[in-house]
Amino acid sequence: MADKKLLDDAKKLAGYRAVEDNVKNGQRVGIGSGSTVKYVVDKIKELGYTDCICVPTSFQSRQLIIEAGLKLSDLSITPELDITIDGADEVDQHFNLIKGGGGCQLQEKIVAHASKELVIVADYSKDSVEFGQNWKKGIPIEVHPMAYVPIIKQLSQAPFNLKATLRMAVNKAGPVVTDNGNFVLDATFQSLNSQHEIEKLNVQLKMIPGVVEHGLFINMTKKVYFGQTDGTIKLRSK
Ligand SMILES: O=C[C@H](O)[C@H](O)[C@H](O)COP(=O)(O)O
Structure with missing residues (x-):
């Protein structure tokens, strides 16, 4: 089993970098769910992007937004989003995603679909060549x-x-x-x-x-950040 600290550090790298590269203050941002997204919210807060309007994808991500003191919205108020940043349980070579390890797939897919762009953040263990290669839970x-x-x-x-x-x-x-x-x-x-x-x-x-x-999230993302064990980031985009 992969070392928890290594995994956590990798998640942090991916979450931080994805925000630095893709989010601007004032944008409408979908906030995904799971342990990696925590770092996305941390970075938005750290950068002082208090004009971002954040739409959650679960109770958990709503709590993250509130605790960070960021602007909370929903799709009835903010139906179109500039970007969503979310985690994944697996990403294969064709950018097919398996999501829902935390049970949040419904709201995640709705919010991602309402966004111009879905950016995925993940640790190295989610990086697969073949579909189902690493994620064995189905x-x-x-x-x-x-x-x-x-x-x-x-x-x-x-x-x-x-x-x-x-x-x-x-x-x-x-x-x-x-x-x-x-x-x-x-x-x-x-x-x-x-x-x-x-x-x-x-x-x-x-x-x-x-x-x-x-x-299954198919043809929904073109950009994935994988945090690596050596402190680097692997960016896959198409
Ligand atoms: O239902 C949960 C979500 O799809 C998560 O984004 C996914 O499980 C990845 O979560 P984590 O970042 O904790 O690995």
Whole structure:
């Protein structure tokens, strides 16, 4: 298992640099969720960008914005954003993202879609060549609670052939309940070999009644900052 301090330092590098390179004071900024995004908010605060209007993607990121004393908004007040900076659980060579390890995929995708640009910040462990190479927990799928059993069944069959399990809470009895009151399934797969297959799955999952959103983010980002163990940053862009 990767050293926690190394990972944390790498997250910080990526989060800080992404803000320095991409955010200007006064912009409308979507704030992603997860442990890496904390450093994004820290840097916006440190730079004194108090005119930035920040739209959160979860309860956690809302708290980060409030605690940093930054301007909080939402999509009903600020429906168009200049940029969103968010983390990811995996980024492959084609910039396919797996997100939702923290259960925030629904609001994250909505906010990213409302943004002109999505910039991803991550530590080196998220950097993959092949899809699913590093992230073994499967694709997070947010579902309406009443539908979770039929959806698990449907996912196990063709054309999906996914093995989905209900994500269970750690310090609470029962399932994880998202910020939107839904459940999360984690769907592992045997092989998703081509970009075509991944893109097909991206659409097919959304067609299942009861699936609210999923953690595949395809064709949504062109810029990813990976913090490295040696204190450098690997920037991948297209
Ligand atoms: O649901 C959580 C989000 O998609 C996160 O952005 C993702 O899990 C990455 O989180 P972290 O920065 O903690 O690795």
